[in-house]
Amino acid sequence: MRIASIDIGTNTLLLLIGEVQADGSLSIVHDEHSIARLGEGVHASKCINEKAIERASHILHRYKLICDSYKVEKITIVATSAMRDADNAEYVCSILSSIIQTPISIISGKEEAYFSYVGSKETYDNPTIIDIGGGSTEIICMDNDHTIQSISLNIGAVRFTEKYFSVYPPTSEILQEAIAEIKTSLSQFTISVHSPVIVVAGTPTTLACIDQGLDEYHRDKVHGYILTYDAISSITDMLCTSSYDSLFSIKGINPKRADILPAGSLLLKSLLSYFAIEHCIVSTKGLRYGVLYHSII
Known part of the structure; x- marks a missing residue:
């Protein structure tokens, strides 16, 4: 079974695909990094602008094709600081989630910290x-x-x-x-x-x-x-x-x-x-x- 995670950050948009082995272990088969700068201007305007949405959308269309080519069965998507701060986060999530056909979870700072720790401590x-x-x-x-x-x-x-x-x-x-x-x-x-x-x-x-x-x-x-x-x-x-x-x-x-x-x-x-x-x-x-x-x- 192949699964994927997508991290929608303020600057980057990251895709990770792994394969769950028979013994429950996980092997990474694809790791992709792109810069969308979704949080451009959010600090001042409290809104994610249309150009940033367009950049992110273009990347996610490509990520959808990659996931399909790897026959990914489950995708988990999280969004962090820019989405937490943006007044139009719900609108942006609706656009981006429709591309991947998967809901986007806007996670708290505490949740972000937890996932970063689990993913990095080795x-x-x-x-x-x-x-x-x-x-x-x-x-x-x-x-x-x-x-x-x-x-x-x-x-x-x-x-x-x-x-x-x-x-x-x-x-x-x-x-x-x-x-x-x-x-x-x-x-x-x-x-x-x-x-x-x-x-x-x-x-x-x-x-x-x-x-x-x-x-x-x-x-x-x-x-x-x-x-x-x-x-x-x-x-x-x-x-x-x-x-x-x-x-x-x-x-x-x-x-x-x-x-x-x-x-x-x-x-x-x-x-x-x-x-x-x-x-x-x-x-x-x-x-x-x-x-x-x-x-x-």
């Missing part, structure tokens, strides 16, 4: 997971009672780009305002962050590409790669002092992600600094894996 012993999305950031760990603890911050790479990066590079004063917002958001919560720290989503995977000098993304070279705080700090400083055009010429950056990477990198650097984390492990998995694993329980 065999690591009691890790902390940091998932930097386009609209929100989740920090997840397990306490001594084996209960998953999480916080969901309403800050993400797309949201921060629209708020603080209207000009490239931003002034040092603007960057300090952004860092201050991150610290203020974190100060409202209590969570015990401990090593190993696993970082998920497009920001850390792209930083891993840059740190290794890769021309393009290679999963085998990115998954499990260790990013030091010093490397992240150095890359962040470079990104946050670059002009808009120069961002697109940096090796390892997907052109569709170039504009939001400085904000995402600043977020990651600030989080690691706040919790005094010296290094982190990059994961290419995350929420879509957690959704797929959960669907066979």
Whole structure:
């Protein structure tokens, strides 16, 4: 039996297909990444615009064909921050769900954190997971009672780009305002962050590409790669002092992600600094894996 999960995020739209074996185990047969930027302008307008819906629709039509070609029998679709914030979420869901012919669940920040943890922890012993999305950031760990603890911050790479990066590079004063917002958001919560720290989503995977000098993304070279705080700090400083055009010429950056990477990198650097984390492990998995694993329980 083949099953699929689709993660409709603020920036990305991700498809994962797995095959359930006779013994109940799951093997991955297809993993696809696309950028729809569904959350474009949502922070200011509280609505998902028609161009964003069109981009997402085009991707989902392609995903439907892929699922059909793999003879997928069950699809689970979740949507996160952009859909949580948009006043027209019901309208958007009706359009997108009709393409895949499957209902879309708009999950809470807590649910998003849970799926990210399940999808990313692998065999690591009691890790902390940091998932930097386009609209929100989740920090997840397990306490001594084996209960998953999480916080969901309403800050993400797309949201921060629209708020603080209207000009490239931003002034040092603007960057300090952004860092201050991150610290203020974190100060409202209590969570015990401990090593190993696993970082998920497009920001850390792209930083891993840059740190290794890769021309393009290679999963085998990115998954499990260790990013030091010093490397992240150095890359962040470079990104946050670059002009808009120069961002697109940096090796390892997907052109569709170039504009939001400085904000995402600043977020990651600030989080690691706040919790005094010296290094982190990059994961290419995350929420879509957690959704797929959960669907066979």
